[in-house]
Amino acid sequence: MALLITRPSTYLPLLINMENDDHRYDQTSVAAIDDSKGYYQSTFPADIALAEGLLTRCPTLESMKSQNVDDVSRFLNQNLPVSYSPSFLMQFIVGKDCFCYFARDLSRASRTKPDDSAIVGVVAGKILRSALNRDVCTGNVMILAVASEWRRFGVGWELLRKLELAFHQVASSSITSLKSIFLHVASTNTGAIRFYEKGGYAYEKSESGYYGRRADGIVMRKHLES
Template structure:
């Protein structure tokens, strides 16, 4: 499993934003996973999240040869969902009560070049529960 933790810094070593991720899974489930992406409020709307996401996607695609990148986001986090959709992510499935057993999570995915037929992003037809998630 490859772990990633790139950061953006400005002069003075102040962290502007970061992304945490890893590459995991087996077979056609070999994928990059975004654990967290955060940009400090004063640096938002400057494409930093996009650049960080692109970096994780490029590493997952070109170095680790993953099939897709995935992430989980709160179903109520409309701004983040819209940003991920602009970056090419689709809602793969809804995970009921994913966050603290209260709020649903959305599993969003973006197919990479190895997934020629884009099988990894064909949405599931029904929501799942957290105990149905597979952790490779």
């Protein structure tokens, strides 16, 4: 199941720290946005977007570990219409080819209690391998959520890109062909559908009652070059 509650318009590039795999946004680059990358441009003047980023935005991307599971579960349950228990999320730590990343607001964490992780976004997914051909695999985006106050700042894009990169790295390291990446989204979530379309995903089929009485499900898939 993939649920999205973000539609970014201001992209804040990330600086990568190769030593600990954490990422920090480079907030001095807000005005230099290349629209050819597929990001939404800010609807605000560049100086205003930059000022807000400098004052309030300081996120990093981190891999979920066992000490983060309760915080990630709490964030998802507060920001999505479905619940994700800590036991469910443990699969992304102990499972093979499973991944979960979260965005943390360091500026808020520094002003709060040490046990407050200040999570502002989460993505999770896994690699599925064909039973008939073990040399072929597919990526499945299962969860994607961003806190309301962090929408429109590119967090959703960075989380999705991080997960997609993990899928590609698995395929490369195991000499496996990653043919596509797919996800489910509620048919009523038009903002999420537009977001995924912008990221290269296209409608594949509908699944009646996938989200129970709330909405039907839509399968969207990004086909990858061989």
